[in-house]
Amino acid sequence: GESLQYLDGYYQQHPRVQREYSKVHSSEYDETLQTSKRSSSSESSGEHRPEDMYMPPVYADENMTAQMMKKPVEAPHGDAISSRASKSLGPHSQIKKKEQIEKLFADAQMSMKHIDEDSQKTFHKMYELAVQKEDEDVYFNATQLLKKYGYPVEEHTIQTGDGYYLTVFRIMKYTARRTPSVASKGVVLLMHGLYGSARLAPHGPRILLAYLLADEGYEVWLGNVRGNKYGRQHVSKHPAQKDFWQFRVDEIARVDLPSLIDYVLQITGQKKLYYVGYDQGTTAFLPMASTMPEYGDKIIKMYAMAPMVYMSSMVRMIAPTSDLHEQLSPYFMDGEFHPSKELLKTLGGEMCEKEIGCRKICSNLNFVMSGVNLEHMEPAQIPMITGHLRWRFDQTNKAVQPIVASREFRMYDHGAKINKKMYGSVQPPVYDVSKIQTPVVLYYSEEDWLSHPKDVERLHRELPNVTEYYKVPEGYFAHMDYQHYKKAPEMVYTRLIKSMNSSS
Numbered sequence: 001g002e003s004l005q006y007l008d009g010y011y012q013q014h015p016r017v018q019r020e021y022s023k024v025h026s027s028e029y030d031e032t033l034q035t036s037k038r039s040s041s042s043e044s045s046g047e048h049r050p051e052d053m054y055m056p057p058v059y060a061d062e063n064m065t066a067q068m069m070k071k072p073v074e075a076p077h078g079d080a081i082s083s084r085a086s087k088s089l090g091p092h093s094q095i096k097k098k099e100q101i102e103k104l105f106a107d108a109q110m111s112m113k114h115i116d117e118d119s120q121k122t123f124h125k126m127y128e129l130a131v132q133k134e135d136e137d138v139y140f141n142a143t144q145l146l147k148k149y150g151y152p153v154e155e156h157t158i159q160t161g162d163g164y165y166l167t168v169f170r171i172m173k174y175t176a177r178r179t180p181s182v183a184s185k186g187v188v189l190l191m192h193g194l195y196g197s198a199r200l201a202p203h204g205p206r207i208l209l210a211y212l213l214a215d216e217g218y219e220v221w222l223g224n225v226r227g228n229k230y231g232r233q234h235v236s237k238h239p240a241q242k243d244f245w246q247f248r249v250d251e252i253a254r255v256d257l258p259s260l261i262d263y264v265l266q267i268t269g270q271k272k273l274y275y276v277g278y279d280q281g282t283t284a285f286l287p288m289a290s291t292m293p294e295y296g297d298k299i300i301k302m303y304a305m306a307p308m309v310y311m312s313s314m315v316r317m318i319a320p321t322s323d324l325h326e327q328l329s330p331y332f333m334d335g336e337f338h339p340s341k342e343l344l345k346t347l348g349g350e351m352c353e354k355e356i357g358c359r360k361i362c363s364n365l366n367f368v369m370s371g372v373n374l375e376h377m378e379p380a381q382i383p384m385i386t387g388h389l390r391w392r393f394d395q396t397n398k399a400v401q402p403i404v405a406s407r408e409f410r411m412y413d414h415g416a417k418i419n420k421k422m423y424g425s426v427q428p429p430v431y432d433v434s435k436i437q438t439p440v441v442l443y444y445s446e447e448d449w450l451s452h453p454k455d456v457e458r459l460h461r462e463l464p465n466v467t468e469y470y471k472v473p474e475g476y477f478a479h480m481d482y483q484h485y486k487k488a489p490e491m492v493y494t495r496l497i498k499s500m501n502s503s504s
Contacts, residue, residue: 141229142169142222151214156267160226160259162251163235168260169222170267171214185217185504186300187268189260192223193279193483194308207486209276209493216497218274221264225256225284248412249280253287258295265298274500275302278482279450282307286409289436296438301467301503303496305443305482306451309409309433309459409433433462441468441499443492445477468499 146153146169154170190210213220224230226247237244264273277285282304289296411428413419423429440463444456453471460469472491482488 146171149211151211156263158259158263159235160255162255163237164226164231164256165233165235166224166226166256166260167230168224168263171210171220171222184219185501186219187221187264187270187273188213188218188500189221189223189264189273189275191225191257191275191277191281191284192228193281193306194283207489208483209488209496212489212493212497213500216501218500219268221260221273223257223260223281225252231256249284250287250412252280253284254291257284257288258292261295261298272298272300274503275299276305276496277302277307278305279308279479281305283309286433286436287411287431289438290431290433293435293437296436299438301439301441301500303441303443303499305492306448306479307442307444307456307459308451310455311450311452433459434464436463437465439465439467441470441496442466443470443472443482443496445472445474445479445481447476448479450479470495 140148143153143155152172154172156168156170158166158168160166190213210220210222227245232239234244239245261273261275265271275285285302285304286307286309289299289302409431411423411431413428414422416426419426419428442456442460442463444451444453446453460466474487474491477485477491482492485491
């Protein structure tokens with residue numbers, strides 16, 4: 001009942017079906033909805049009713065005209081995770097075992113068989129049309145997006161000491177969106193998360209932190225690291241060669257971040273900058289600051305959103321499902337993850353959005369990516385989010401493997417023989433974060449599977465100079481919500497900017 005009522009409102013509000021909604025909202029559909037409401041009432045009176053009801057979905061045909069299936073159909077492998085059901089997920093969920101995680105993906109795979117070939121072709125065609133008409137931002141890089149929304153931007157290419165070229169984006173301190181009276185308040189370096197890059201999600205200027213900081217008067221630099229979409233060149237190596245991918249978080253921390261910081265300070269003429277890291281952006285900063293204190297001294301304040309350091313919960317739970325790598329293998333190029341258009345068409349766009357029999361797979365992908373609250377990320381956003389993903393999957397997994405395996409924040413484990421030669425010990429050394437004197441602000445949330453509250457609490461205890469330790473107040477704010485939830489500005493960004501202003 002709740003799912004039905006929620007989706008009833010969703011279809012009325014969604015821009016692509018709003019104009020057609022009145023045509024298909026027939027008396028038959030009204031009767032279905034009223035039946036659902038009566039079922040909901042009977043539940044409160046103690047009468048039995050099914051736990052989940054399948055809504056007769058509104059979908060679009062090849063002419064982009066909204067239609068409604070004539071009668072309710074029971075989903076063969078379970079309905080989507082409902083709003084109510086999603087509240088039982090997250091770190092406090094009963095889903096704790098390898099078999100339960102495997103079942104999520106198995107159900108998702110089986111659900112795809114529910115969609116006939118003609119329907120897939122129809123919706124693939126519609127997805128391409130929809131992207132052409134409404135989602136051009138999917139294919140825009142950071143420069144194109146910034147220019148589209150009126151932000152002057154520069155592209156800079158940095159060569160690291162070991163030969164990688166990193167492209168970074170500079171949002172100038174004065175833009176047409178601000179008055180000349182708003183002076184530059186300082187320089188901010190934004191660092192992306194795992195599998196990510198400095199691409200800007202196509203949500204517009206009112207939601208993303210980079211835009212908000214620029215509007216506030218800061219000069220914003222969007223950083224990138226080796227291996228992602230904007231770090232795929234080298235003086236002598238090619239991404240098709242395995243040697244190109246012989247790096248871990250250690251190299252990002254020891255080489256990439258210092259190169260970025262030095263370059264930004266040199267170009268801007270500043271002595272210090274603000275550092276904002278999300279996800280892996282914090283994982284790389286802490287090793288740098290703990291082993292290279294001279295770079296910690298170049299940071300006014302470090303803001304850590306969803307810091308991934310100890311990763312004792314969700315990563316440890318998913319790690320045993322090695323068969324998932326096999327399931328995704330057709331979409332890897334020699335171990336590199338680059339989602340094909342066919343994969344994006346299948347997992348995103350109109351098929352997820354119009355609920356035509358595949359809500360399970362869309363929900364499960366959202367479930368893994370965003371953690372809990374499926375309402376915070378539209379299924380149709382999946383192609384937008386994954387459109388810029390390009391990363392060496394197996395090598396990146398190896399980067400976090402020592403942390404997951406040892407429950408410690410360690411340098412990379414090369415094996416006993418090489419460790420002895422490189423580190424002077426059989427075990428790789430632990431990064432001593434207690435040596436970091438940089439002021440740090442920690443942001444975390446209760447339902448973050450990848451940056452678990454207990455892990456953030458441990459980091460809080462070990463860091464000597466945490467100036468603010470903030471729990472996002474919304475109970476179902478998950479890992480991906482820092483980047484893709486429309487309420488992220490009021491939940492996190494406004495507070496961050498206020499803190500930054502007080503330090504300027």
